[in-house]
Amino acid sequence: MSDLSPEDARLMRDAVTPLAGRWVALHQMAAQVGHMAQLAPEPFEQELAGFPAQYDCALPSTRALAGYALDDIEALLHTGLTALEAIAAREGAVQTPALTLWREFYTARAALIALIAQSNERHKAAA
Numbered sequence: 001m002s003d004l005s006p007e008d009a010r011l012m013r014d015a016v017t018p019l020a021g022r023w024v025a026l027h028q029m030a031a032q033v034g035h036m037a038q039l040a041p042e043p044f045e046q047e048l049a050g051f052p053a054q055y056d057c058a059l060p061s062t063r064a065l066a067g068y069a070l071d072d073i074e075a076l077l078h079t080g081l082t083a084l085e086a087i088a089a090r091e092g093a094v095q096t097p098a099l100t101l102w103r104e105f106y107t108a109r110a111a112l113i114a115l116i117a118q119s120n121e122r123h124k125a126a127a
Contacts, residue, residue, distance in 0.1 A: 017052055017056070019052045019055055019056070019070075020052040022070060022074070023048075023051055023052055023070075025074075026070070026073060026074055026077065027042075027044060027048065029074075029077040029078065029081055030042070030077060030102070030105050030109075032081060033077065033080065033081060033084070033098050033101050033102050033105065034098075034102055036084055036088070036094045036095065036098035037094075037095055037098035037099040037101075037102045038095050038098075039099070039102060047113070051113060051116070054113075054116050054117065054120060055116050057120050057123075058116050058119045058120055058123070059119055059123055062115065062116065062119035065115065066112055066115055066116055069108070069111070069112045069115070070112065072108070073105065073108045073109060073112065076101075076104060076105065076108065077101070077105055080097075080101040080104075080105075081101075083097070084097060084098055084101065
C-alpha cells in the first residue's frame with residue numbers, strides 16, 4: 001500500500017545506492033504509519049530524497065554514527081508497524097498509537113538529517 005504521488009514514487013525508484021534503498025524502504029514504512037494515523041501523505045521532496053547524497057559526503061565517523069541511527073529508526077518503525085497491524089487485526093483503534101509512532105519517527109529522522117548536515121557544514125568550513 002502506498003500513498004505516494006507519482007512524482008514521489010519516481011524519486012524513490014531512482015534511488016540506486018544501498019543507503020538510498022534503505023532510505024526508500026524506511027519512508028515506505030513511514031507512509032504506512034502515516035496512513036494509519038490518518039495523516040496526509042508526506043512528499044518525498046529534495047531534503048528527503050537528497051539525504052543519501054548528503055550522507056555520502058559526510059566523514060566516515062559521522063556515516064558510521066548515522067548508520068546506527070538509521071538501524072534504530074528502522075527497528076522502531078518495523079516493531080511499531082507490527083504492533084499497529086496486530087491492533088488493527090483485532091479491530092482496535094490505531095490512529096492515536098500510529099500518530100505517536102509517526103512523531104517518534106519524524107523526530108528521529110530530523111535528528112539524523114541534522115547530524116549529517118551539521119557534519120557536512122563543519123567539514124566544508126574546515127576545508
